[in-house]
Amino acid sequence: xxEVTQTPKHLVMGMTNKKSLKCEQHMGHRAMYWYKQKAKKPxxxxxxxxxEKLSINESVPSRFSPECPNSSLLNLHLHALQxxxxxxxxxxxxxxxxxxxxxxxxxxRLTVV
Amino acid sequence: xxxVEQHPSTLSVQEGDSAVIKCTYSDSASNYFPxxxxxxxxxxxxxxxxxxxxxxxxxxRIAVTLNKTAKHFSLHITETQxxxxxxxxxxxSSGKATDxxxxxxxxxGTQVVVTP
Numbered sequence: 001x002x003e004v005t006q007t008p009k010h011l012v013m014g015m016t017n018k019k020s021l022k023c024e025q026h027m028g029h030r031a032m033y034w035y036k037q038k039a040k041k042p043x044x045x046x047x048x049x050x051x052e053k054l055s056i057n058e059s060v061p062s063r064f065s066p067e068c069p070n071s072s073l074l075n076l077h078l079h080a081l082q083x084x085x086x087x088x089x090x091x092x093x094x095x096x097x098x099x100x101x102x103x104x105x106x107x108x109r110l111t112v113v
Numbered sequence: 114x115x116x117v118e119q120h121p122s123t124l125s126v127q128e129g130d131s132a133v134i135k136c137t138y139s140d141s142a143s144n145y146f147p148x149x150x151x152x153x154x155x156x157x158x159x160x161x162x163x164x165x166x167x168x169x170x171x172x173x174r175i176a177v178t179l180n181k182t183a184k185h186f187s188l189h190i191t192e193t194q195x196x197x198x199x200x201x202x203x204x205x206s207s208g209k210a211t212d213x214x215x216x217x218x219x220x221x222g223t224q225v226v227v228t229p
Contacts, residue, residue, distance in 0.1 A: 042221055043217075
């Protein structure tokens, strides 16, 4: 299995809702990442996990809460989002933090209404 | 932190012609430079990458060159085909000596349109 799987593919949520995005990989990668991508813009890093520990938080608002329950799974918990948080949320993994050759998942298209 | 600039923002080429996209980076600690292709509505896909100890790398119709002294790297696509139409992103990543180790800093992207 050489893929990063993200669910759901699409999500519409209200500003008072709580939802979670899920990312899974079975390549034995020990680093996992969350990126946010707005339309016609490059991906922007949100969080880096290395060996299930949070290594980088790019000053992301607390309404985004990452979690890495095990080496294969990465979650992003969402609460009280704003319409401007609507974007494509991409998960990626690599063999180790900073290792070459990120593999990106297909992303979750999030719309906040 | 690292800053990556990418030019041009759009590039229109005739099928069969070559396309060149250029990027510059600011952090001399950066040591890994991947290029991603992103088709509309899809994930970024790694198409080629280069490490700082290499000056040039080629994979079929795609090549990347790196000039560490000038801090710039370029993507060259030869014999372009309509399926090469996409947004291309360059990126830079720094090594273990920095706090941002593991972070990919992307350029703004180049929309490539190949017309038959």
